[in-house]
Amino acid sequence: MTDRYDAVLVGAGIMGATLAALLHELDPAMRLLMLERLDGPALESSAAANNAGTGHAANCELNYTPQQADGSVATAKALAINAAFERSLEFWATLRERGELDTPAFLNSVPHISFVWGQGDVAFLRQRHQQLSALPAFAGMEWSSDPAELAEWMPLVMQGRGASEPVAATRLSRGTDVDFGSLTRLYLQDLQRSGALELRTGCEVNDLTRKSNGDWSVELAGGERVQTPFVFLGAGGGALPLLQRSGIPEAKAFAGFPVSGQWLVCGDNQLASRHLAKVYGKAKVGAPPMSVPHLDTRFINGERSLLFGPFAGFSTKFLKQGSLLDLPRSVRIGNLLPMLQVGAGN
Numbered sequence: 001m002t003d004r005y006d007a008v009l010v011g012a013g014i015m016g017a018t019l020a021a022l023l024h025e026l027d028p029a030m031r032l033l034m035l036e037r038l039d040g041p042a043l044e045s046s047a048a049a050n051n052a053g054t055g056h057a058a059n060c061e062l063n064y065t066p067q068q069a070d071g072s073v074a075t076a077k078a079l080a081i082n083a084a085f086e087r088s089l090e091f092w093a094t095l096r097e098r099g100e101l102d103t104p105a106f107l108n109s110v111p112h113i114s115f116v117w118g119q120g121d122v123a124f125l126r127q128r129h130q131q132l133s134a135l136p137a138f139a140g141m142e143w144s145s146d147p148a149e150l151a152e153w154m155p156l157v158m159q160g161r162g163a164s165e166p167v168a169a170t171r172l173s174r175g176t177d178v179d180f181g182s183l184t185r186l187y188l189q190d191l192q193r194s195g196a197l198e199l200r201t202g203c204e205v206n207d208l209t210r211k212s213n214g215d216w217s218v219e220l221a222g223g224e225r226v227q228t229p230f231v232f233l234g235a236g237g238g239a240l241p242l243l244q245r246s247g248i249p250e251a252k253a254f255a256g257f258p259v260s261g262q263w264l265v266c267g268d269n270q271l272a273s274r275h276l277a278k279v280y281g282k283a284k285v286g287a288p289p290m291s292v293p294h295l296d297t298r299f300i301n302g303e304r305s306l307l308f309g310p311f312a313g314f315s316t317k318f319l320k321q322g323s324l325l326d327l328p329r330s331v332r333i334g335n336l337l338p339m340l341q342v343g344a345g346n
């Protein structure tokens with residue numbers, strides 16, 4: 001076995017797996033090495049239960065369409081996100097047609113709903129609907145402020161809600177729920193089968209150094225080194241320390257602020273079968289997107305469940321299976337100021 005690869009990808013989450021699949025598309029002759037510290041792929045953020053599985057297409061996420069001073073909403077970000085997700089769908093469809101990706105194993109159709117209450121937010125949603133539904137990307141987006149109709153769209157959300165407050169929602173039926181954990185594993189299995197990718201699990205990357213010929217020397221726990229002209233740090237919360245060790249100037253101001261999201265999960269089949277949607281509310285102005293409350297239908301390993309959250313959590317670990325020293329170890333003179341700014345703003 002040679003110790004030189006065309007690309008080394010650190011971390012077997014959805015980012016590394018997607019990049020590996022794309023690189024293989026572009027050049028099937030590339031020799032790819034993926035290094036993962038845990039015992040298998042997609043055990044951190046990409047695990048299905050560790051994220052909400054929303055195929056973000058800006059159908060329901062209100063933070064992508066901020067209101068402007070003249071009362072209209074800005075649509076540029078929503079359009080860009082929608083186009084990016086369309087490209088993912090096209091890529092998956094292509095692989096599916098070639099028999100290389102079992103799309104039903106990770107992709108489910110779930111309507112995306114935005115739900116608001118109170119005069120101001122109802123007016124905002126009305127404006128957003130008028131502008132977005134006129135665009136081809138969001139054609140077919142429905143609007144309703146009729147509590148009876150909304151109770152059909154999302155019975156659990158409307159149950160017990162008083163009639164005194166105005167409510168409204170928009171719905172796009174072609175939304176999706178994505179099991180990113182399964183998708184990660186499917187990509188990697190296919191690449192391993194084709195011989196394009198070598199995946200080493202239980203293999204932590206400790207350091208990376210640039211050599212005089214431009215190659216990177218990647219050091220694994222235990223001291224082994226592999227050489228490559230191209231390294232991708234898809235290490236999630238483990239990317240920051242490696243970025244800092246790489247010595248590249250761009251790494252200097254980067255910092256990590258480990259706010260996590262936690263969920264209430266309901267596996268009661270009867271209850272879960274009464275809700276088929278991802279219902280996104282509206283966060284307060286200036287609040288991080290993370291604080292948007294949502295009630296989601298999830299499909300994980302063929303099981304349907306409900307997820308409500310996120311509830312913000314804080315830990316000094318950068319990875320679920322990381323160290324409590326991750327945060328203190330990451331602090332440098334160069335990143336102290338940006339960290340304090342983020343901390344103060346959130």
Ligand SMILES: Cc1cc2nc3c(=O)[nH]c(=O)nc-3n(C[C@H](O)[C@H](O)[C@H](O)COP(=O)(O)OP(=O)(O)OC[C@H]3O[C@@H](n4cnc5c(N)ncnc54)[C@H](O)[C@@H]3O)c2cc1C
Nearest residue numbers: 011013014015037044045046052053054205235236238261
């Ligand atoms: C609460 C929450 C909800 C979310 N909801 C959504 C959503 O609805 N839709 C959506 O699209 N996204 C969502 N996300 C974001 C999404 O989960 C992440 O963007 C995505 O999973 C990140 O993938 P990744 O491959 O970069 O990282 P990860 O999945 O974390 O993978 C990184 C991998 O690198 C490995 N690693 C780390 N350090 C090393 C090292 N030194 N050597 C070797 N391996 C290493 C880790 O073990 C891990 O396996 C959510 C995230 C959170 C936290």
